[in-house]
Amino acid sequence: xxxxxxxxxxxxxxxxxxxxxxxxxxxxxxxxxxxxxxxxxxxxxxxxxxxxxxxxxxxxxxxxxxxxxxxxxxxxxxxxxxxxxxxxxxxxxxxxxxxxxxxxxxxxxxxxxx
Numbered sequence: 739x740x741x742x743x744x745x746x747x748x749x750x751x752x753x754x755x756x757x758x759x760x761x762x763x764x765x766x767x768x769x770x771x772x773x774x775x776x777x778x779x780x781x782x783x784x785x786x787x788x789x790x791x792x793x794x795x796x797x798x799x800x801x802x803x804x805x806x807x808x809x810x811x812x813x814x815x816x817x818x819x820x821x822x823x824x825x826x827x828x829x830x831x832x833x834x835x836x837x838x839x840x841x842x843x844x845x846x847x848x849x850x851x852x
Contacts, residue, residue, distance in 0.1 A: 756781070
């Protein structure tokens with residue numbers, strides 16, 4: 739079995755911290771909840787390599803999540819604000835596009851088939 743490479747292994751979480759992570763994992767969608775699952779797995783004794791394989795991410799990513807959790811607790815599992823160009827499409831336009839994509843092509847004068 740591989741050894742833990744981050745600071746001696748288990749996080750030694752309290753029952754309260756484990757329950758908070760479980761609740762966080764159930765409430766948060768997508769990758770944020772997966773990060774909580776990784777922390778719980780690591781605390782339960784799974785090694786980073788095993789967690790990475792189970793979750794389909796790199797070992798480096800798992801190590802980063804553990805490190806951020808150790809430093810910032812649950813808050814460390816969230817993504818930080820990213821810089822970049824602001825959205826050009828507001829929610830109203832995005833909703834219109836999604837509704838249009840669900841429409842039948844014949845509604846717009848297109849013939850179906852060849």
